[in-house]
Amino acid sequence: MSESEHRMIEILRILNVQEKPIGSKVIADELKTKGYNLGERAVRYHMQILDEKGYTERKGYSGRVITELGRGKLEKGLIYDQVDFTFSKFEERIYLTDFDYNNRCGNVIVNTSNILENKAFDIIKEVFAAGVCVSPLINAKKTEINGKKGYVMKTICGTTIYGVFLKNGIPSIPQYGGLVEI
Known part of the structure; x- marks a missing residue:
C-alpha cells in the first residue's frame, strides 16, 4: 500500500469514529497525533479523492462523513495493514536469523x-x-x-534462507510465496 493510501485509510478511520461531519482542520490535527504531518490543504486534496471514489460525502460547510462504501474500503485497508504487519514480522525474523551453516548452529525460522x-x-x-x-x-x-x-x-521454514543470505552480506527482499508444479 502506498503512503498516500495509508493516509487515506487513516482519514477514513478518523471519520469512522465521528458521529457528525468534520472538516479538514480537525482531520489534520487528528492525523498529527497519529504521526502524519499533513496540512489542511493536503487533507482537502485527499478528501477530494475519497469523495470522487465514493468513500466520503461532503455535508455542506460542516465537513465530511464516511459512506458505507468507505467503511468497506476501511475494512479492506485494515486487512492490508494486517498483511503489512505479517510481512514486517517476517522481515524481523529474517533479521534475527543467525544460523551458521558451517557449524550447524544458531537461530532459524x-x-x-x-x-x-x-x-x-x-x-x-x-x-x-x-x-x-x-x-x-x-x-x-x-x-x-x-x-x-x-x-x-x-x-x-524456507524463509530461513533469506536470513542466512543477510548474515552473509547478501541482501534480499522476499517477493511472493506460491504454488509451483514440480
Missing part, C-alpha cells in the same frame, strides 16, 4: 503445526527423502489437541 495423526511422521519422512524440504531436522513434542493426543511439529 520455523513453521509450527498441530498434528493429530501418528502416520504424519511416515509421510514427512517420505517428503524429506524426496528432497522437498529446507532441512530434514524437525522438532516434535507430544501434546493434547482438542482432547486428543497429538504433536506440535516444527520444521525449518
Whole structure:
C-alpha cells in the first residue's frame, strides 16, 4: 500500500469514529497525533479523492462523513495493514536469523503445526527423502489437541534462507510465496 493510501485509510478511520461531519482542520490535527504531518490543504486534496471514489460525502460547510462504501474500503485497508504487519514480522525474523551453516548452529525460522495423526511422521519422512524440504531436522513434542493426543511439529521454514543470505552480506527482499508444479 502506498503512503498516500495509508493516509487515506487513516482519514477514513478518523471519520469512522465521528458521529457528525468534520472538516479538514480537525482531520489534520487528528492525523498529527497519529504521526502524519499533513496540512489542511493536503487533507482537502485527499478528501477530494475519497469523495470522487465514493468513500466520503461532503455535508455542506460542516465537513465530511464516511459512506458505507468507505467503511468497506476501511475494512479492506485494515486487512492490508494486517498483511503489512505479517510481512514486517517476517522481515524481523529474517533479521534475527543467525544460523551458521558451517557449524550447524544458531537461530532459524520455523513453521509450527498441530498434528493429530501418528502416520504424519511416515509421510514427512517420505517428503524429506524426496528432497522437498529446507532441512530434514524437525522438532516434535507430544501434546493434547482438542482432547486428543497429538504433536506440535516444527520444521525449518524456507524463509530461513533469506536470513542466512543477510548474515552473509547478501541482501534480499522476499517477493511472493506460491504454488509451483514440480
